[in-house]
Each structure stands twice: as C-alpha cells, then as structure tokens.
Amino acid sequence: MITVLIFASLAGVILTLPQELLPGLVDSAEMQFGGIESGQTASDATGASLSSLWSYSTVTEDRYDHSLHGDQHELTPYFQDYENITNITAQLGSTAYLNCRVNRLRDKTVSWVRRDGEKIKLLTWGLHTYSNDARYSLNFEHPNNWKLQIKYTQRRDQGSYECQVSTHPPKVLSVRLNIVAPVVEIIDERGASVHEKFYKTGSTIELKCTISQMPQAQTFILWRHGDHMLNYDTSRGGISVKTDMSSSVIVSTLFIANATPKDSGNYTCSLGDVATGSVLVHVLNGEHPAAMQHGSGTKDLCSLNLVLLLASLTTLLNSLSAAHVR
Template identity: 55%
Template sequence: MEVSWIRRKGEEIHLLTFGLHTYASDSRIALIFRPPNNWMLQIKYANERDKGYYECQVSSHPPLIYYVLLDVIVPRVDIVDERWAMIDYKFYKEGSTIELNCVVSHVPNPTSYVTWKHGQRILNYDVQRGGISVKTDILPDGAMSRLFIANANYNDSGNYTCALGRIASTSVYIHILKGTLKTR
C-alpha cells in the first residue's frame, strides 16, 4: 500500500509526495510519517498561494481518497483617517491633533499586542514628547487601535507604522505643514 499527496489547481495535478518521497519543488512542503498509518502533509509558512484542494490517495483495494480544502486566512492591517478612509499619507496643520486609526482584521482571538511607531520609536508608552495617547480595543476577529498626537509640530512628520506583533503591519506618511491649510 502506498500513500500520495496531490494538489489540484483547476485541471492541473501536482504530485507532492509518494510514499516517503517528496516531489514538490517547494522546500516548504514535507511529508511527516508517524507509524503505523499517519501520513501528514506539512506546509511551512502557509500563505495565500497555498489555498486550494489537496488529495491524500491510498493505493488500497478499493483505492481511498481523502479530499482537503485548505483555506489560508491572511491577517490584514489598515490605517484609516477620522473618516474611516484608508490612507497612505496625510497632511496636518501645525498645532492640530493627529488622529490615526489602525484596523486589524482576519485575526481570530488576537494575542499579539498592537504597537504604533514613528520611525523606529515606539509610541505606545512614549512619555518624552507628551500629548501622545494610544487606545486599543481587542475585537473577536482583530483589534482597533487609535493614535492621537496633540499639538502636532514639524518633528512629528514622518512614517507611522501600526503592527500586530510580527504578524502584520502597515505604514502611513504624515506631513505637518506650517501655516494654514487651504481647502477647495
């Protein structure tokens, strides 16, 4: 009796393992065999491109086929402004309050801590500058974190990053302008 793992992509069939041999060109894929009859397919560092149908085939009589649909949920981190629009950069008038919202989603029961950085400086507990406030709410499928920086000045310009541990992060560039902002 031989056991093989196969991946189906549409009409394409890719042999991943046969017996104790791995045929996948992707080094993240391995076979773990635990006697007497436990043939596990391992995919290290699974990502979105690994989503799809897999088959475990046993060459018994009659043949046995076990179908698996792998779904990979990728954590998402977005920085949005006070109007909940996703942003890559934002302009603020000197003396105003910077308000950024970080929405973490697709993370069931998050256990990592949401951090805010300005450049390489962590802002969550920054007491040097003053006027910085971070409030984070843990939600069933992610988190919502708000960063407020009062009395913005030129030194507050730069790259701001919101991160959920080492799982996922995103950044926004903040520009602080002297004088008044003209609106159309």
C-alpha cells in the first residue's frame, strides 16, 4: 500500500509539471521503459510511462495483498468445545463417550491417548484403533466429532485422556473420566440397611430396595430368590414388584403374599451386573412367635437369639433332669 501511495503521489507531481520539463521526464521514461514508439507524442509517452508505473504498482500491490491474505487465512484446527467437556462421569458397566469436536482439521489427524503420569498409551489414530482392549473404539460423529467410545466401563478406566491434533506443536484437549458405582441397599421401614428379616407363615414378605448415585437413568431392577428371577414369575402367584422413579433415588419394592417356609432364603436386588444388595429371609412357623417381625432386624434378631437361648437352656435342664433320675 505504501508503494501505491508513492507512485500515486509521483503521478500527481508529474501531471502538474510545466510542459518544458516533460521531455526530460520522457527521456528518463524511455531509458526506464524502452523508449517511445513511432507516432507517439511526448504526452502519449508520458501517459504510457505513467500507465507502466501504475501497472507495476498494481502488480506489486496485488502480490502484497496476496501475501497478506495468505498470512491472515493460514487457518489452523481448533477445538469447538474446549471448556465444556473437560470432565465426564460414567456409570460403572455403562458405555462412556468422550467427545472431541475439531474444526478446520484439513489434512491433520486426530488421535486419542490415555495418560498415566508420564506414561502415554495410544488408543486411536484417525479412524483406526490401536488398543488391545476391544472395549475402546473411535466412533466418529459427522461432521467433526472424533468421539472415543469405551464399552462396559470398569473402575480402572477412570483417569486422564487426551485428544490430540497433529499440528506443530500438537493441540491437546484433556478429558478426565470419572467412574461412579451405584449404591444398592435393602432397607427396613425406618430406612436403615438390613441384612436379615423374619416373617410368619401366611404373612406378606415386603422387601424394599434403594439404588442411589446413578449418573445415568436406569429402570430395570432385578429381584432374585437364590438363582430364581422373580420379576416375571407367574408360577407361584402372589409376587409383584413396584418401582418408584419419582426421586433421585430409585426405590423398588418386592411383595410376596402368603409366605411359606419355602420362601425362606437369600433375596437379591440388582442393577444388572453393576451393583447388588441382598437380605436373608426367614419364614418361621408359629412355634416361635417372639421371632416374628415385619420391621427392624436388630430388635427382632435379639428376640430370636433369646428364644434360641431359652431353647438351649431348656434342653440342658432336661438333660440334667434325666441324668439325675438315673
């Protein structure tokens, strides 16, 4: 632009010069640009010279602008969501997705690595997976998301990951993956965790299971009696399951009507293969009424222990009486 201004100023000065000075300028122009063609006047030569000067300045300006244009539009890749995906939380056993949206990638390559202190393990390069763990894969999402997929997440998957773009130096997006395990508990009527419950023959077994710390919504809760699944059991009858999803804690309640001693055993409430809670159920006949309960396990467990102690004392006294008679 400075060159253009100089030539424009020079052209203005030349046009205002007295006519007697033009021949000298024309002679100079002849030396600079090859002379005056036949039939041209000095004025024509001057115009041609100015035209040549202007053409030269225009070419120079174009080259300068082109160079400047190239500098301004040397576009490099950049991360679209740099501040939004630095922390990811996934549920144990679920599928985790780590997003990496890259704009203006052009001929560069995106890779995922796992960082453990100073150690770096390559997971993917472009669309190819280099991990020996088949749970890892590159799941590209059009138009620009180089998404890392981790199936069946385990506790050891928790840690730092990096999405890298092959610029010089490489552009790096760090992602922290957190693995959360749901907490499953079987509780009594007061909300306290319970591991053993007692029922009387003919009563209704009621077991309440709570599932908390679930980053991903899930509704399928399995109830089992030993190895037998109860959710869809129609052979026995009187079995029902009610699940409440109204709060952040899932509550699933199992009902078994007309309990018999066959219903005794270990009951489990599970969230797939991720987390399980269990309770040992005793269905007793009427010979030990003090052991029957439908509430807290602590008080009634003491009652059962007292009954067993009294039974043991009775047996001991009977043995002593028999020995005395002999």
